[in-house]
Amino acid sequence: MRLLDVHAHLQDEAFDGIVPQIMDEAAEQGLEAVVCAGTTINDWEQVLALSESTNCVLPALGVHPWYVNDNYQKDGDQLCELAPKLCAIGETGLDSLRGDTRLQMESLKIHIDIAKSHNLPLVIHCVKAFDEMYAILNKTRPAVPVLFHGFNSSTQLARQMRKVCDCYFSLSPSFCSPDKVRKRKTSELVRYLYNENLLLLESDAPFPVSVDHKKASTWPSDIAQSLKNLSGVLETTEEITADQIFKLSSRMFNNKNRIRP
Numbered sequence: 001m002r003l004l005d006v007h008a009h010l011q012d013e014a015f016d017g018i019v020p021q022i023m024d025e026a027a028e029q030g031l032e033a034v035v036c037a038g039t040t041i042n043d044w045e046q047v048l049a050l051s052e053s054t055n056c057v058l059p060a061l062g063v064h065p066w067y068v069n070d071n072y073q074k075d076g077d078q079l080c081e082l083a084p085k086l087c088a089i090g091e092t093g094l095d096s097l098r099g100d101t102r103l104q105m106e107s108l109k110i111h112i113d114i115a116k117s118h119n120l121p122l123v124i125h126c127v128k129a130f131d132e133m134y135a136i137l138n139k140t141r142p143a144v145p146v147l148f149h150g151f152n153s154s155t156q157l158a159r160q161m162r163k164v165c166d167c168y169f170s171l172s173p174s175f176c177s178p179d180k181v182r183k184r185k186t187s188e189l190v191r192y193l194y195n196e197n198l199l200l201l202e203s204d205a206p207f208p209v210s211v212d213h214k215k216a217s218t219w220p221s222d223i224a225q226s227l228k229n230l231s232g233v234l235e236t237t238e239e240i241t242a243d244q245i246f247k248l249s250s251r252m253f254n255n256k257n258r259i260r261p
């Protein structure tokens, strides 16, 4: 069984000194790679260093909407220079609950331009700002894959976003928990995304809601449990589910050919 965690922050200080242990545990669960997303200009070097130390860490860089500031233009220039090294642009996006929406929009537009010109997928964080996101995507039409990470909204919203971009949706371990995933709305979304081949898995590590109580946060290996829970809802085998999700994930993020076919 092959898996790929499409969203984690291995550079986070919570993981200082234990990244090799995390990657070993991930490999034991069948994970072949982790997309590691930078969130501010201050952690980009760390993300790149991790990706240079092992083929299993696929680098994505962006400015998380919480951390966008007046330097967005300069940050964009630097991102553009680093883009040839990357497997994706992000984390980027909009969050109406935290940060300055006007600056977030400007920064997002720059990130979309960079993704377009380097033909890289976009990794999007969107919280309570889907109308604004729709408007920007409708106007810019990125023409590269757009991943809505940590998606926990409705099937209707997913359908809506597909009208303006080639979008995909990754689900977190807490979204895939047995209690949640059996709920009618959640299982409807899971079936829709899987049947349309739009579903990916992420740990968002180190997300502070642990599915394994021995740890303080999620780890990439947690997506193995997500897969198990989803397969139950989809009434198929873990192998079949994993195969479809892995093929989609690697098609999207393996543009530097770091994962064997």
Ligand SMILES: [Zn+2]
Residues within 6 Å of the ligand: 007, 008, 009, 037, 091, 204
């Ligand atoms: Zn993130």
